[in-house]
Amino acid sequence: MAELIQPVKGMNDVLADQSPWWDRLETVAHELFASYGYQRVLLPVLERTELFSRSIGELTDIVSKEMFTFDDHGDSLTLRPEGTAGVVRAALSNGLLHNQQQKLWLSGPMFRREKPQKGRYRQFHQMSVEALGFAEPEIDAELIALSARLWRGLGISAAKLELNTIGTPESRQKYKQVLVEHFSRHRELLDEDSLRRLERNPLRILDSKNPKLRELIEAAPLLSDYLDDESRAHFERVRESLADVGVPYTLNPRLVRGLDYYSRTVFEWVTDRLGSQSAVCSGGRYDGLVAQLGGRDTPAVGWALGIERIVELMQAEGIGAGAAAPDAHLVAAGEAERRFGFRLVEELRTKLPGLKVSIGMPSAGFKAQLRHADKSGARVALIVGESELAAGKISFKSLRETKPQQLVTVEECAELLRQTRAPA
Numbered sequence: 133m134a135e136l137i138q139p140v141k142g143m144n145d146v147l148a149d150q151s152p153w154w155d156r157l158e159t160v161a162h163e164l165f166a167s168y169g170y171q172r173v174l175l176p177v178l179e180r181t182e183l184f185s186r187s188i189g190e191l192t193d194i195v196s197k198e199m200f201t202f203d204d205h206g207d208s209l210t211l212r213p214e215g216t217a218g219v220v221r222a223a224l225s226n227g228l229l230h231n232q233q234q235k236l237w238l239s240g241p242m243f244r245r246e247k248p249q250k251g252r253y254r255q256f257h258q259m260s261v262e263a264l265g266f267a268e269p270e271i272d273a274e275l276i277a278l279s280a281r282l283w284r285g286l287g288i289s290a291a292k293l294e295l296n297t298i299g300t301p302e303s304r305q306k307y308k309q310v311l312v313e314h315f316s317r318h319r320e321l322l323d324e325d326s327l328r329r330l331e332r333n334p335l336r337i338l339d340s341k342n343p344k345l346r347e348l349i350e351a352a353p354l355l356s357d358y359l360d361d362e363s364r365a366h367f368e369r370v371r372e373s374l375a376d377v378g379v380p381y382t383l384n385p386r387l388v389r390g391l392d393y394y395s396r397t398v399f400e401w402v403t404d405r406l407g408s409q410s411a412v413c414s415g416g417r418y419d420g421l422v423a424q425l426g427g428r429d430t431p432a433v434g435w436a437l438g439i440e441r442i443v444e445l446m447q448a449e450g451i452g453a454g455a456a457a458p459d460a461h462l463v464a465a466g467e468a469e470r471r472f473g474f475r476l477v478e479e480l481r482t483k484l485p486g487l488k489v490s491i492g493m494p495s496a497g498f499k500a501q502l503r504h505a506d507k508s509g510a511r512v513a514l515i516v517g518e519s520e521l522a523a524g525k526i527s528f529k530s531l532r533e534t535k536p537q538q539l540v541t542v543e544e545c546a547e548l549l550r551q552t553r554a555p556a
């Protein structure tokens with residue numbers, strides 16, 4: 133036999149045992165996005181490398197070591213590691229921002245060459261919402277309220293909101309200096325990662341998960357003491373608006389995020405149910421990004437959730453994926469019976485749009501097919517044997533209730549199915 137081809141490390145197949153949760157998340161999310169006025173965009177997974185180095189930042193982990201980049205006849209291209217830069221690029225390339233606001237949502241695969249582990253993959257999927265052209269703090273709160281409503285819609289209760297403001301790049305500059313001074317005084321305590329960050333991106337040291345650094349980080353000066361007045365006022369209004377709509381949160385003054393484009397509000401939904409990969413949804417304001425990518429000054433804010441992590445959280449919380457089982461399962465052994473059954477099922481699908489019918493494996497015997505019908509979770513078996521075929525009828529057998537089997541016409545069968553169908 134020929135050698136099997138292995139999948140790429142950190143890239144998963146999502147199979148039918150998992151996809152019902154993906155479907156459920158998508159159905160609930162898509163409806164909510166529309167109800168908040170977001171419109172869908174579908175964008176390329178390949179972009180010019182410069183798009184990401186200019187927006188996410190040369191010195192971030194993502195750009196400096198995690199991108200899948202290759203040379204395409206002289207052009208450096210990269211598989212998108214996140215969606216925000218591409219959304220802004222597309223808004224600018226297509227002239228969507230000429231005196232206009234845009235509320236857009238995006239869903240699809242992202243790629244980062246991270247060390248794979250549970251909850252952290254090299255190809256993963258995000259759903260994101262981006263509000264371009266909105267400066268008001270209420271939109272930050274509205275976006276967060278949308279995510280809170282999404283968790284409620286899915287039945288998730290183990291996600292907690294952490295909130296912070298990181299001010300403007302100017303106010304952060306001042307803070308960076310005092311931070312470098314603080315950590316430089318304790319250089320001997322820093323690990324290799326933090327030493328590297330000290331020179332290049334000292335704020336990221338605050339994000340270190342090394343327990344040996346905890347005390348030093350806790351003793352570090354707070355960014356909130358260096359905030360400019362406007363950022364402070366903006367944050368106050370975000371907090372008031374969240375209180376107005378009853379979204380609870382914890383202030384986390386150490387929350388800095390791993391991408392450089394943020395300014396002011398930043399937030400993360402975290403959970404203690406998924407081990408070390410605790411962030412299930414993260415985002416914030418990126419008022420400088422549009423200008424950085426060649427557009428006019430345009431305030432913006434957004435978030436992205438990790439689909440794999442939300443699915444894992446739903447499963448950890450014991451949340452089912454909804455009615456995945458078929459309404460009915462056809463059991464027909466024998467060629468003429470199968471032909472009759474096939475026609476019957478097509479007719480039922482026409483009469484009852486949305487009806488879920490599965491068809492038994494033709495090679496299996498009658499008894500095995502009945503067992504499959506039961507295992508499929510279907511409520512009803514539609515049986516076509518020799519006598520049914522002769523009468524041009526179907527035996528309607530309830531699999532979940534103790535009711536006598538009935539011999540019925542196609543019309544009667546449709547009516548019975550209408551009555552027994554699960555609510556959509």
Ligand code: HAM
Nearest residue numbers: 214216251252253256411412413414415434435436438
């Ligand atoms: P991010 O925090 O890098 O932000 O990613 C957002 C979410 O994607 C994370 O909270 C996490 O759930 C998921 N995620 C990230 N990396 C992985 C991975 N390797 N495997 C599985 N899931 C992962 C952004 O990407 C920003 N673009 C979010 C944003 C949108 N900010 C404003 N608008």
